[in-house]
Amino acid sequence: MVEEIIRIENLTKRYISGIIKQKETYGALDVSFDIKRGEILSLVGESGSGKSTVANMILRLLKPTMGNIILLGKNIKEYKIKKYYENVQGIFQDPYSSYNFFYKVDHVLNQAISHSLSWVDIAEKERIISNTLEIVGLRGTETLGRFPHQLSGGQLQRILLARCLLFKPRLLIADEPTSMVDACARAEILNLLKKLKDKSGISVLFITHDIGQAQYISDRVIVMKKGEIVERGPTNDVFLNPKNDYTQNLLASVPSIYRKWA
Numbered sequence: 001m002v003e004e005i006i007r008i009e010n011l012t013k014r015y016i017s018g019i020i021k022q023k024e025t026y027g028a029l030d031v032s033f034d035i036k037r038g039e040i041l042s043l044v045g046e047s048g049s050g051k052s053t054v055a056n057m058i059l060r061l062l063k064p065t066m067g068n069i070i071l072l073g074k075n076i077k078e079y080k081i082k083k084y085y086e087n088v089q090g091i092f093q094d095p096y097s098s099y100n101f102f103y104k105v106d107h108v109l110n111q112a113i114s115h116s117l118s119w120v121d122i123a124e125k126e127r128i129i130s131n132t133l134e135i136v137g138l139r140g141t142e143t144l145g146r147f148p149h150q151l152s153g154g155q156l157q158r159i160l161l162a163r164c165l166l167f168k169p170r171l172l173i174a175d176e177p178t179s180m181v182d183a184c185a186r187a188e189i190l191n192l193l194k195k196l197k198d199k200s201g202i203s204v205l206f207i208t209h210d211i212g213q214a215q216y217i218s219d220r221v222i223v224m225k226k227g228e229i230v231e232r233g234p235t236n237d238v239f240l241n242p243k244n245d246y247t248q249n250l251l252a253s254v255p256s257i258y259r260k261w262a
């Protein structure tokens with residue numbers, strides 16, 4: 001049996017606005033799904049469907065209103081934060097926002113390694129950083145010692161991916177990681193995620209509203225609409241034979257070969 005990495009059970013989020021007269025602004029989110037070892041699961045859906053809300057709850061950046069998140073058989077409430085982030089890491093849409101532009105890019109890597117491998121000496125840390133940069137297709141000589149503005153969006157995103165890998169996580173949450181990089185870097189990042197899955201068995205929750213990317217990268221797909229899962233299944237089943245009207249409409253809006261297939 002394939003190992004279950006994470007299980008999401010009736011995860012619900014209600015956003016409340018207003019201090020005195022509190023009003024529920026968004027109360028429909030309720031999702032359940034799991035991700036297996038070495039699996040890429042894509043979460044697709046229109047803007048506002050709740051994809052990032054799910055991602056942020058899994059990353060413990062948002063507190064769920066209700067429901068459970070079970071990581072490696074244990075409720076996340078039972079994890080110490082440090083231990084949790086050794087298992088679950090995230091990359092986001094805007095790589096620029098993860099850097100402090102006063103620091104060289106080394107800073108994000110040094111910070112991560114001093115958390116994940118605090119006992120290792122400096123020379124060994126440098127070696128690990130350089131090897132991890134190689135895994136994401138970068139050379140230390142071309143990236144370390146530079147300031148964020150001296151690198152491209154694709155390079156910055158790959159450094160952030162390297163940062164995640166320093167923790168050797170079991171699960172990577174990738175929330176639209178390619179939407180702010182150019183087409184070439186986009187392909188590189190997608191291929192890199194596939195390679196990581198194949199070589200190190202990492203599991204990925206890949207969030208996108210780009211059906212083409214989801215079709216290319218994922219083993220299974222979940223389609224969300226207004227906080228609910230309307231369709232799910234193996235990628236080809238969902239995209240080649242969509243059952244739900246909403247998925248059919250999503251596919252119809254893609255000017256590509258999928259429409260011919262569907």
Ligand SMILES: Nc1ncnc2c1ncn2[C@@H]1O[C@H](COP(=O)(O)OP(=O)(O)OP(=O)(O)O)[C@@H](O)[C@H]1O
Pocket residue numbers: 015016025026045046047048049050051052053054209
């Ligand atoms: N902090 C917040 N307070 C109130 N409502 C919020 C908050 N964050 C998100 N929402 C609402 O929750 C819903 C889902 O938002 P979310 O960001 O999860 O969507 P998304 O699927 O990630 O969209 P996108 O594709 O644009 O990133 C939206 O209707 C949004 O307005």
Ligand SMILES: [Mg+2]
Pocket residue numbers: 051052053
């Ligand atoms: Mg989002």
